[in-house]
Amino acid sequence: MPKLLISDQRSRIFDVPFLAPAGMKGGRYSRLSQTELIPLPYGSELFMLPDRMPVGYDPASRRLVTLKDNPFAPGKRCFPVAAFVSPGYTSTFNTAYEESGSPALLPLFAYTAAAFYKGRFYAAAVRVDAEKRQDLRLMDLKAIDRNVVLFRKIFPKNRLMRHLESCAQVYGCPAGRNFFLSRYEAPLPTSPSCNSQCLGCISYQPGKKCPITQPRIKFVPTPEEIAETAIWHISRVKDPVVSFGQGCEGEPLMSGETIEKAVRLIRAATDKGIINLNTNASRPDMVRRLFDAGLDSIRVSMNSVRKEYYARYYNPRGYTFMDVLRSIDIAKQKKRFVSINYLSAPGFTDSWGEYTALRHFLKQYHINMIQWRNLNYDPLGYYRSVGKVPADGTVGMREVVHRIHREFPGVMKGYFNPSRKRMRRFNKREKKAWRVF
Numbered sequence: 001m002p003k004l005l006i007s008d009q010r011s012r013i014f015d016v017p018f019l020a021p022a023g024m025k026g027g028r029y030s031r032l033s034q035t036e037l038i039p040l041p042y043g044s045e046l047f048m049l050p051d052r053m054p055v056g057y058d059p060a061s062r063r064l065v066t067l068k069d070n071p072f073a074p075g076k077r078c079f080p081v082a083a084f085v086s087p088g089y090t091s092t093f094n095t096a097y098e099e100s101g102s103p104a105l106l107p108l109f110a111y112t113a114a115a116f117y118k119g120r121f122y123a124a125a126v127r128v129d130a131e132k133r134q135d136l137r138l139m140d141l142k143a144i145d146r147n148v149v150l151f152r153k154i155f156p157k158n159r160l161m162r163h164l165e166s167c168a169q170v171y172g173c174p175a176g177r178n179f180f181l182s183r184y185e186a187p188l189p190t191s192p193s194c195n196s197q198c199l200g201c202i203s204y205q206p207g208k209k210c211p212i213t214q215p216r217i218k219f220v221p222t223p224e225e226i227a228e229t230a231i232w233h234i235s236r237v238k239d240p241v242v243s244f245g246q247g248c249e250g251e252p253l254m255s256g257e258t259i260e261k262a263v264r265l266i267r268a269a270t271d272k273g274i275i276n277l278n279t280n281a282s283r284p285d286m287v288r289r290l291f292d293a294g295l296d297s298i299r300v301s302m303n304s305v306r307k308e309y310y311a312r313y314y315n316p317r318g319y320t321f322m323d324v325l326r327s328i329d330i331a332k333q334k335k336r337f338v339s340i341n342y343l344s345a346p347g348f349t350d351s352w353g354e355y356t357a358l359r360h361f362l363k364q365y366h367i368n369m370i371q372w373r374n375l376n377y378d379p380l381g382y383y384r385s386v387g388k389v390p391a392d393g394t395v396g397m398r399e400v401v402h403r404i405h406r407e408f409p410g411v412m413k414g415y416f417n418p419s420r421k422r423m424r425r426f427n428k429r430e431k432k433a434w435r436v437f
Contacts, residue, residue: 023093
C-alpha cells in the first residue's frame, strides 16, 4: 500500500510502513488510495511543515491517527511532508496535518499530499496541461547566463530587461528564464502598485504575515522599454506570447495608460504573437482601451466565482466583483480570448457550492479557458480566512475537472496562457471561432 511520509527535526524524510497516507480538504481527513496518486512529477519539491503534526491512516485499527512523536525516535517530534507539484499539475488533496498551538502561516506554496509507493514518491494531483513550457529539464542555465550578458550589450539602457535578469537568475522565475532562452511566453512586469490585498500575494504581505516569494518591481517601465522587450521576444520565437501581470508586480491595470501606449508600439511593429494581460480585471474601461489598442487576451484571476468568497481572498480596494464581470463581458463583446486563473484549493474549489456556481458562471459568460492553477497559501489558514467546506462535502478535484470539461467541451483546459497556434488547434478541434486571428 502507499505509505505515509514524515520528516524528522533535521528535515530527513521517512516512510512509515504501518501507516497509509491521508489527504486533507478544509481540515477534514480521508485515507488516500493509490488511485488518487500519481508519480511525483519532475521538478516538484518536498517540504517539511514545521509546528504541525502528520495525520495518517492505520489500516489495522481502520482509523485516522495523529503522530505526536517520531515512531523511529521515541520522544522526539516528527512533521508532515507535502509536495509542491510542478507547473501543469493541479492538487487534489492537501497533505493531512494538525497544527501544534498557533503556528505562523506557512510560506506561499501549495501543499499537496505526498506518499511513498512502489519505491518512489507520489503526489495527489492531476495533470491539466501537457505543454513543457516550464519543464526545468529544458532550461539551460548556462545559456541563460550567456544571454543575459548578450542582451545587456544589445539593450544597455533597458531597465525592464535588467529587472528580468534578477527574476531569471536570482529567483528562478520560469517566465523570466524563458525570456532569456527565447522560448514560449515572456513576462512584461509593469506595475509597482495594486488595488487588491490578496491573501496569497507573493510580492507583498502587509505586516509580514508570511515571507514573500519574489520582490515587487519598484518602477514603471516606459512604453518604449516595454515595447523593445516584447518586440525582441516576438521576433525570436516561432509562436510567441508576451504577458503583462506577473508575480513580481502589483496589478498591471494600475499602469494601464503606460501599457496602452506600449501595446500600440508593439502592434505598430508586428502583428505576430499574442499580447496577453494577467489581471484582476478591476478597471473595465481600461480593459476596453487596451483591447482597442491591440491586446489579444486576458487572464482573470479568481479564487471563486462567488463574490463573497472572492472578496474575502482579494480584499478589493476601489472596485467590486461586478467590475470583474464587466471586464469579462467587454472581452467577449470584443471577441477576445478570455481565461480565468482559477486558484484551486481542495475542499473549496471542489465543494458542491463552488462547483454549481462555476457551472452557472460558464453558462453565462462563455469564457474560453480555465487555467486550473494551485492556490499557494497555508491550507488551514485559507479556510479560516475564506470559509470552511459546507457539511455536504465535496465532488472531488479530479472529478470536478473532468465534469466541467465534459459538460463544456468548448472551454479549454490548461495551466499556461495559450499561444495563437494553440488557440487555433483547439478551435479547429472543437469547431469554435471565438476570434479569427
